[in-house]
Structures are given as structure tokens and as C-alpha cells.
Amino acid sequence: MQAFFEQLTQANRQWTEQWAKILPTTEPSQPLSVMHEMLHKIQQSQPEVFSAHAAFYQQQMDLWLGLIGAKPGVKVAEPEKGDRRFNAPEWDAPIFDYIRQNYLLTSKWLLDQINSPNYDEATREKMSFFTRQYIDAMSPSNFAFTNPEVMKLALETKGESLQEGMKQLLADMQKGSITMTDESQFEVGKNLAITPGEVIFENDLFQLIQYTPTTPQVYSRPLLVVPPCVNKYYIMDLQPANSMMGYIVSQGFTTFLVSWKSIEPHQADLRWDDYIESGVIKAAEVVREIAKAEKINVLSFCIGGELVSTAMPVMKARGLDWFESVTLMTVMLDHTDPGEIKHFIDWNLVRQREAQAQGVIGGKELARTFSALRANDLIWNYVVNNYLKGKNPAPFDLLYWNNDSANLALPMHTFFLRNMYLENNLVKPNSFSLCGVPIDLTTINVPTYIFAAREDHIVPWQSAYATTKIFKGPLRFVLGASGHIAGAINPVSTNKRNYWVNDNVALGAEDWFNSAESRPGSWWQDWSIWLVPHSGAQVAAPKKAGNTKFKPIEAAPGRYVKAKVV
Template identity: 75%
Template sequence: MDTFFQQITEAHRQWTQNWVNSQPNAETIDPMHAMNDLAQKMSPVHSAWLGTQSQFYQQQLDLWLGLIGAKPVAKVAELEKNDRRFNSPEWDAPLFDYIRQNYLVTSKWLLEMVGAANSDEASKEKAAFFTRQYLDAMSPANFAFTNPEVMKLALETKGESLQEGMKKLMADMQKGAITMTDESQFAIGENLAMTPGEVIFENELFQLIQYTPTTAKVYSRPLLVIPPCVNKYYIMDLQPANSMMAYIVSQGYSTFLMSWKSIEANQGYLQWDDYIESGVIKATEVVRAISKAEKINALSFCIGGELLTTAMPVLQARGLDWFESITLMTVMLDHTDPGEIKHFIDWNLIRQRESQVEGVIDGKELAKTFSALRSNDLIWNYVVNNYLKGKNPPPFDLLYWNSDSANLSLPMHTFFLRNMYLENNLTKPNSFSLCGTPIDLTTIKVPAYIFAAREDHIVPWHSAFLSTRILQGPKRFVLGASGHIAGAINPVSTNKRNYWVNENTDQDADAWLEQAESRPGSWWQDWAAWLAPQSGTQVAAPKKLGNTQYKMIEAAPGRYVKARVV
């Protein structure tokens, strides 16, 4: 048993190192170098520093004296509200309580040391982020010998849990990704992405799906849905009970959706301009031709919103007034404060990538970046459950989607990081051009529905609120509970959570929320009620999808969404 514990701990150490080495840090970024540099700026004579050291020493002494019985056991550290790593009663045993509290106290001390450094705020913020990454990775819960739950289960199963965990570890090392759900329980087109429809157009970038109406009448003005190209679209069409697309169709909207292609090796030349010209603009052209509508509505999600809004000035410059309204769902136009993802992006990374004329960004790299932002929930939780306890993760459609990543063209992605994240050019009219047109988002004057999620770690809601300062037409801002996905994909059928509304967007974000009205249930109902007046009259639903020019190619969900990144 001791030998086996050593084997699995060593395998886990190797896996951890491999994972850390594969992180998409920018070229020349070395988190430990940043920490060492910061350490040089920590003054040992600073009163705050001395106070922190003294408190840390006393806490460690109290813990040790409590462990050896020299004094009553001290509770010098408390778990944060959402920290579930040490909740099991096995951690209350004296030795493991000591290990737990020692880790929590040391973590707090390290973060306080970073905060007390004589350095600029940006450097301290980056150092604190990587310190938390390190501390999360080094948690005693992540290692067999220091996790009492793992030890207990190993003894109860006579080592079978460790053997099964070793198999899962080796399989995931071969796969290059952590298994987050029972993937055998899902298949696109069988129990995911099931809303009926037809692919009625395709090119090298996307397939266009037209959904089959489920109502006798539909609105005359169609809706084009533009999902993010960094993920598969079916987050908006998971299963019938939680499908946003099924809900939209059920409300009588004539609905089309862009299913972006996961970029292949020979497509590494594609630019942001291509995603506009051959993507958003082409899709809009096809939707108008099929529906015979002068204008359409558009719903965009995440980076899909940046594609939509940068396409609109191009169309306007051509004299094409094609949009009646737009919806921005967790979209960030102002990147003044993009959240913790900024720590993975800097000029070294951009310059290194811009030196490459072509290439493909592996979808798994993007997935790891997003997972690293919530490492305890999206990485270490599965390391413990799968590899140390040998358990199978339960089937969960959202996590299956989360593991089904999509590739991007390197030039397109690099342009995005430079112009949006680093230079914040969407807030600077005419600072860059696309398709031969200077881009000025302040020329967008159509009605806009802006949705953000309060706990979103990818698009912070305060940043999403700043879109109200850029867009110049009538605006409705709605804030949903929960995070980037759970906040957006909140089906009406379950009536969970809540959302906030406030008609007055001429104030800062915090003042807006303070005066906002909280409403129970899904924000989808609010959005559908807002969209109806923008959607024209009710007409008979078409009996056939497509038209003579754009004929049915294959049934939804189509081939593009089924392609897997290997």
C-alpha cells in the first residue's frame, strides 16, 4: 500500500508539472520570476510587513502546540464560504485539521506578503493571481498522503480506488485533458443540439441553420443568432429542457443560427475581416434573402457580440441598414477591466504570435486558460475525484460542452487580443479598420438589449455595463444571477435564480444595481417581451425551410459542430 501511494503521488506530481508546463502563458512570462521580483520589493522593516510576520509566526506556533497537546487546539483559520475542499468530517481529525489550517494560514500569509510589496498595483495584482494559482495547485487536498478522504477510501477499497484512479490519470495524460463528465452519455444530434432545423448554407467559416417553426405563426422579421466562435454553438441548444434555441423558436421567432467551423490546419490564414465578411455579413445576407425582410434582429453571445458590432460599421459604410435591433449577451466592448484573464495576455505574447503569418490556436489551449480562472472548480476538483478517489464524474451536459473545444485562426485571435484586450480599440472611434472601413461603434444607434451575469469571470458585469456608454441607440441593460454560462443559459422551465432590471442606464454600474428591481426566474422572458416589438407582424409560418437559392443541405445540427479537436 505504501508503495502504491508513492506511485500515484509521483504520477500525480508528473501530471501536475505537465499541466503547468502546458499553460498558455505569454512568451517570457515566468510567474515565479514575477514573484521573485516582487519579493525584492518587500521591505522587512515595513510595519505592516513586521505585523504580518509576527501574526504568522504566532499562528504557526499555536497550531503546533495544539497538535502536540501542549495547549488547546486553536482555530486560527476559517474556510471561505465557497471553498468545498476541506468540508468532509475526515478533515476534523487532529493531524489533518493541522494540515488544513497550516495550509490556509500559509496561503493567507503569502497573499498578504504580495499585497504589502512596495510595487505598482498592476504588478501586485498579477503576482497575487499567480500566487493563488500556485496555492490552489499545492493544496493538501490534491495529494494522496495529505487528503484523509483519499486515504480512508483507499483503505476501505483495499487500494482499488487508487488503482482505478491511476487508470484514469494515465488515460487523461494520453488525451491531454481532464475528463470532467461521463462523455459516453452524450452525442450531438442525439441528446444534444436537438432543436429541429436544416442547414441551408455553408462556407469555409460556418454553416447557417434555419430552425423549424413550432408555432402556426411567426414574426415577419427574422432573428440571426451569432454564438461565440471559440466554443461550439450548442451551449445554446443543450437538451430540450434547457435549450435557449428551443425556447426562442417556441415564442414564434423565425430563427437562424451560425454554427462556426473549428478551424483546420489549412485555414490558419483567416483574419478578423474574414469572420466579418464571410461570416456575419454573409449570414445576414442569406437570412434576408430567405425571409425577404429588409431588416433583421441579431442575438450575439460573448465574442459573437464583438463580431456583430464590428460588422455593423462596415455595413453602414456600404449604405446597408440591415439590423433592426441587436442583443449582446455577456459581451465586453470596453476592455478597461477585462478581469483575471488579462494575466494571460501581454505584449510579449502578441509580438510572438504576430511574427507568425499563419497558424491555428488549439481549442484545448483556450479551454485550459478559461479553466485556470476557476482552477479549484474546473481542475483540482476533478484531479481529486477522478485520480485520487478513482470515481467517475457524473454525466453533465454543460461540462461535456465545456470539453468540446474549437480551434481558431491565429491571425484572427491575435488581432482580437491586441485590439480589444491590450489597446481597447473598440472604445476609440476610427482607431483601426476592418474590410477597408474605420470602425466606430458609436455609429450604432439601433435598439440594444445588453445582458450581463453578476458572477461572470470572463466578462465582468461592470465591464459589460460600459457598453451602454458606447452604443448610442435605445438601450436596456439586464443583469442575471450566476456566472458566464449558468447566468446566460437559465431556462424558463426551471424558473431558477433571478435577474435585475432598471430602465435608467445613465449612471454608473453600482448605482444602477442599487436602484434595480430584482425579478425571480429567467431573464429570457424579459428579453422575449423586449424583442417582440422589434420583430414586425405575425405571419403564417413557412412550410418549407430555405428557398430556391439556398436549399436544404443537411439536417441540423450539421457537420461542423460535430468535428472534435484531437
């Protein structure tokens, strides 16, 4: 048994090292440098800081006294609200209660050091992020010998749980990602992305899907949906009960969707300009021609919104007044405060990649970056469940999608990091050009619906709200509950959560929220009501997709979304 535990711990260490090596940073020692700087500052602390250390040492002594029975029932640290790592009753046994409290106490002590006046705000923020990463990784719940739940299960199953965990660990190391759900339960086109439709156009960058109407009449002005190119589009079309595309079609909107292609090696030189020219503008051109519409509505999601927003000045310069309205769903144009993801992006990374000129950014690398922002939920939770306990994760469509990543072209991605995250050029009119046109987002004056999610860790809602200070047209801002995905994909059928509305977008973000009205249920209803006046008259639904020029190529969801990243 001891040998097996040692083997498991060694495999776990190898997995952690492998995962760390492929994080998107050119400074792999950055977390260690942060810890070194913190310890150096501690040595230079003032006498009053040492008094806090004395309190820490006293609490450690109290823990020891509690362990040996001299001070029974001592409590010096409790998990934060929502921390489920130590909820099981097995952690209440004296030795494991000591391990738990010692870890929590030490974690708090480390984080407290960062609040020292020795650091500026930017340094303190970075140190806090990497310290939390280190603390999360070192949790006693992540290691077999210090997790009583793992030990108990191993004894009850006579080691079978460990045997199964080792199999799952080796299998995940082979494929290079953590299994978060029972992937055998899902298949794109079979029980995911099954809203009926046809692919009526394709090029080497995207397929265009036209969805089959489900109402006898539809609005004459079509809707083009532009999802993010860093993920597969079917987050918007999971299963019938939670499909945003299914809902949109059911409301009578003539709906088209861009299904981006996962980039292949021969496309390694694609630029942001290509995604505008051969992506957004081309898709809009085809939709207008099929629907015989002068103008169209556009719904964009995440980075898809940045593609649409940067395409609009190019279109305006060419006299292409094609958009009646635009919807930005969890889109960040002002990157003044991009959230914790900024700690993975620096000039060293960007310059190194710019020197490569071309290449492919693996979708799995991008997925790991987003997972690292919520490491306890999206990494260590599965390390414990899958590898230490040998359990199979439950089937969950959203997590299946989360692991079904897409590749990007390196020049396009590097341009994005430099101009949006590092230089924040979208808020600086004419600071860069695309397709030969200086980009000025302040010239955008079409009606715009902006949705953000209150707990979004990828697009902080205050940053999404900042778009109200950039666009000049009639604006509506709506804030949903929950995070980046669960907040956006909130089906009407379940009537969960709530959203906030406030017509006064002249206010600052916090003032807007403080005076906003909370409404129950899904924000989709508010959005569809807003979209109707921009959608034209109702006409008989078309009996078939496409036209004589753009004929159906294959049934939705199409080939591109089914391609797997290896």
C-alpha cells in the same frame, strides 16, 4: 501501497507539468518571478510589517501546541465561505486538522504580503492572481498523502480506488485534457443540440441553421443568432429542458443560427475581416433572402457580439442597413477592466504569435485558459475526484460542452488580443480598420438589448455595462444572477435565480445596480417581450426550410458542430 502512492504522486506531477507547459503564455516563469519579487519585498519590509510576521509565527506555534495536545481545540484559520475542499469529517482528525489549518494560515499570510504599499495596484493585482494559482495548486487536498479522504478510501477499497485513478490519469494525459463529466452519456445530435432544423447554407467558415417553427404563426422579421466562435454553438441548445434555441423558437420567432467551423490547418491564415465578410455579413445576407425581409434582428453571444459589433460599421459604410435590433449577451466591448484573464495576455505573447503570420490556436488551449481562472472548481476538483479517489465524474451536459472545444485561426485570434485586450481599440473611434473601413462603434444607433451576468469571470458585468456609453441607440441593460454560462443559459422552465432591470442607463454601473429592481426567474422572458415589437407582424409559419436558391443540405445540428478537436 507506498510504492503505489509514489507512482501516483509522480504521475500527478507529470500531469501538472504537462498542463503548465501548454498554458497560453510566453512567460512560463512568470508565476515564479512573481513569487521571487514578493519574497524580495518581504526582506525589505518595514519594522511594522515584521510585527505581522511575528503574529504569523505565534499562530504557527499555537498550531503545534494544539497538535501535541498542549493547547487542544486551537483554531487559527477557517476555510472561506464556499470552499468545499476540507468539508469532510476526516479533516477533523488532529494531524489533518493541523495540515488544513497550516495551509490556510500560510495561504492567508502569503496573500497578506501582497497588500504591502511597496507595490503599485497593477503589480499587486498580478501578484495576487498568480499567488492564488500557486496556493490552489499546493493545497493538501490535491496530494494523496495529505488528503485523509483519499487515504481512507484507498484502505476501504484495498487500493482499487488508486488503481482506477491511475487509469483515469493516464487516459487524460493521453487525450490532453481533464475529464469533467461522463462523456459516454452525451452525443451531439442525439441528446444535445436536438432542436429540429435544417442546414440551408454553408461555406468554409460556418453552416447556417434554420430552425423548424413550433407555432402555427411566426413573426415575419427573422432572428439571426451569432454564437461565439471559440466554442461550439450548442451551449445555446443543450437539452430540451435548458435549450435557449428551443425557447426562442417556441415564442414564434423565425430563427436562424450560425454554426462556426472549428478551424483546420488549411484555414490558418483567416483574419477577423474574414469572420465579418464571410461570416456575419454573409449569414445576414442569406437570412434576409430566405425570409424576404428588408431587416433582421440579431442575437449575439460573447465574442460573437464583438464580431457583430465590428461588422456593423462595415455594413453601414456599404449602405447595408439590415439590422432592426441587436442583442449583446455577455459581450465586452470596453476592455478597460477585462477581469483576471488579462494576466494570461501580454505583449510578449502577442508579438510572438504575430511573427508566426499564420497557424491554428488549439481549442484545448483556450479551454485550459478559462479553466485556470477557476482552478479549484475546474481543475483541482477533478484531479482529486478522478485521479486520487478513482471516481467517475457525474454526467453534466454543460461540462461536456466545456470540453468540446473549437480551434481558431492564429491571425484572427492575435488581432483580437491586440486590438481588444491590449490596446482597447473598440472604444477609440477609427483607431483601426476592417474590410477597408475605419471602425467607429459610436455610430451604432440601432435598438440594443445588453445582458450581463453578475458573477461573470470572463466578461465582468461592469465592463459589459460600459457598452451603454458606446452605442447611441435606444438601450436596455439587464443583469442576471450567476456566471458567464449559468447566468446566460437560465431556462424559463426552471424559474431559477433572478435578474435586475433599471431603465436609467445614464447612471454609472454601481449606481445603476443600487437602484435596480430585482425580478425572479429567467431574463429570457424580459428579452422576448423586448424583441416582439422589433419582429414585425405574425404570419403563417413556413412549411419548409430554405428556398429555391438555398435548399436544405442536411438536418440540424449539421457536420461542423460534430467535428472533434484532437
